[in-house]
Amino acid sequence: MKLSKEQITVAKTTFRSINSALPTVSENKGLLSKGLEEMAQHINEQGGEIKEMFAAYSTLLTINEHSLHLNRAIDECQREYEFQLMQV
DSSP states (O other): OOOOHHHHHHHHHHHHHHHHHHHHHHHHHHHHHHHHHHHHHHHHHHHHHHHHHHHHHHHHHHHHHHHHHHHHHHHHHHHHHHHHHHHO
8 A cells, every 4th residue: 555745745744643642531521520429428428408498399399289289178178168048
């Protein structure tokens, strides 16, 4: 396989670019790994507080749902009461 001088120059330039970029990629990988570890540690530290917030929110949703059921029941009782009054 014969390569032209131009093709060899392009290949050499490409390899040089790759070789010069590899240390930067390695550094960025290290920084990213360190950042992810710090983020995971922060999440673990704050995990209890986050769980408490979700538990409180879940309780609030449950209370709201029960409140809606009670309102519907009261409305139904009121309609039935009015219907009974009209029957008298």
